[in-house]
Amino acid sequence: MLFASCTDKATMVSKPEDTQEAKQKLNSLALDRKxxxxxxxxKDVAKHFIGSMDKDLANATIKEVIPITDENGKVCMYAVNxxxxxxxxxxxxxxxxxxxxxxxxxYYSPQTDEGTDPFSCMINEAIAVNKLIAQDFSSDQMRLSAGDLSGHSWKDYDPMKWVVLTECEKPEDSYHDPCEGQPAKKRLPDTVLFQVGPLIQTxxxxxxxxxxxxxxxxxxxxxxxxxxxxxMAQIMRYHKYPKRYDWDIMPDECDGEYEDMTEGEKAVAGLLADIYFSVKVIFSSNDGTFMFPEEAVHILKxxxxxxxxxxxxxxxDYPSIKNEIVAKRRPVFMCGLPPKGANRGEKQKIFWKGDIKxxxxxxxxxxxxxIAGRRIDCEGKLRQNLPADYLHINFGWKRTDDRWVYISRYLE
Structure with a gap:
């Protein structure tokens, strides 16, 4: 609506609904900051967690903390090395x-080309899902069932920061905090309930x-x-099939120079060459080689x-992947594809059927x-949240890049 004053200056008056929308945006921004x-x-949570996963790392020192941002430069994750x-x-x-x-x-190393690096694409996918969860968290129903959707929460993970963490959740209609912000008496190690794998040792x-x-x-x-x-080669080495290859002499890792390779390293290189020349190669260079994933299935058969x-x-298909690993003890071949038109340096997502190159x-x-975030609260009661599921990924880039990745209930 436009009003003209006697000075001929125009004044814009916002509609009530516009004002309400603006207030909602401001409240949302304020909540995001909290x-x-x-x-x-x-750093505190990462150090406790890594020590629970590997006792030898209980006293590991933090080398660096790397902020991971979205396309707008907002910090959405931290990588602690x-x-x-x-x-x-x-x-x-x-x-x-x-x-x-x-x-x-x-260790985690930021990639300079986030349009093609698969793990960076996975992170971007997770950031997008996390934003949806955070937006829905404003509803009482979502807040009450948050544990069912996320598996575990920061509130449970970092009890020593109870006052800081509950500040985000105000108003407190959906939660009752019997400790009224007091820290937990004792933090307990994170506990693995069930694990299969990593199946592949190469x-x-x-x-x-x-x-x-x-x-x-x-x-x-x-x-x-x-x-x-x-x-393909790592899956074949796991099954040790076909029998014509000398699987037992193949080492888990190969580090030799071309001129002084061991017989086992030569056997690995021979297997990879057999696959390379069997699968239809679309393009090849010193940095990478592209083959159609469909060709992999055809050649294996x-x-x-x-x-x-x-x-x-x-x-x-998470249920099928889980069944292959848990029930059948079979590793799963996977190909992640960012969407077509992904530009270099652009933050892209993965698990799309798109840019094959x-x-x-x-x-x-x-x-x-x-189960993570286990603790004894101020009343002496054991507190913990629902179990969380992780899948292990062998990226085919040596040992340093293999990792466990959380599977959000939103992706199941």
Whole structure:
């Protein structure tokens, strides 16, 4: 609505609904600030968690804390790297499940090209899901069932910060805090209830010396074996089939130079070369090689003699993946594809059927269910939340990049 004063100056008067919408946005921003996890909180929780997962890391020192941002530059996660090894990636909003991913062997290194790096795409996917959860958290029904949806919460994970954490949840209509902000008497270790895997013990990759025999006949130089070949080879090594390969001499890792490779390393390189030259290669270079995932299934069935009923499904079918690992003890071949048109440096998501050239093949080979945030509260009662599920991913980039990743109930 526009009013003109006697001075001929126009004054804009907001509609009531516009004012209400603006207030809601301001309230939402204020709540976001209250719910923001600080780097100090992230470090404290990460240190407690990594020590629970590996007793040898109970006294590990924090090497660095890396903020992970969304497309607007807002901090949505923290990556905490430890020395000598291990890392934990945590969400930065206490309305989300705290631990997104962790590794007791490797470290997290930010990728410069987030349009093609698969784990960065997974992180972006998780950030998008977490924002939806945080938005829905404003409703009483969502707040009451938050444990069912997220599996565990920051409130349970960091009891020593009880006052800070409950500040986000005001008004307190949906929660009763018998301790009235007092810290827990004792924090208990995080507990693994059930675990299968990691099934695959190999930590192979695409470069030297694995690509010793992938010389292109026209260019006479070695190309990367390709992520599809590495994923296939590691699954074949797990099953030790077909029998014509000497599986038992193949090492879990290969670190030799081309000129002094062991017989076992040569056997690994030979297997990868067999796959490389069997699968239809679309393009190949020193940095990477692309093959159609459908070709992998075809070759496994008709060249290497695997089950003819094998098929490649589209999408992320969590119940089926869990069943393959837990019930059948079989690692799962997976290919994550960012959407078409992904620009370099753009924050993209994964598990889309889209840009095949920027995709990555990897293996899901483990399942873990755990309870975190266990503590004795101020009244001496044991407090804990619902179990949380994690899948283990072997990315085919040596041991440093293999990790456990949290599966949100929103993705099931």
């Amino acid at each position: 719910c923001q996890v600080t780097p100090e909180m992230a 430890f020395s000598p090894r291990g890392n934990v990636i945590l969400t930065a909003d206490i309305r989300n499940a705290p631990i997104y991913s962790f590794s007791t062997t490797g 930590h192979w990759e695409q470069g030297k010396p694995y690509n010793c025999y992938t010389k292109h006949p026209l260019f006479q130089k070695r190309f990367a074996t390709g992520c599809v070949a590495v994923a 008709f060249k290497f003699g695997y089950n003819k009923k094998m098929k490649l499904s589209v999408g992320f 920027n995709g990555h093949a990897f293996v899901i080979d483990g399942y873990k269910r755990m």
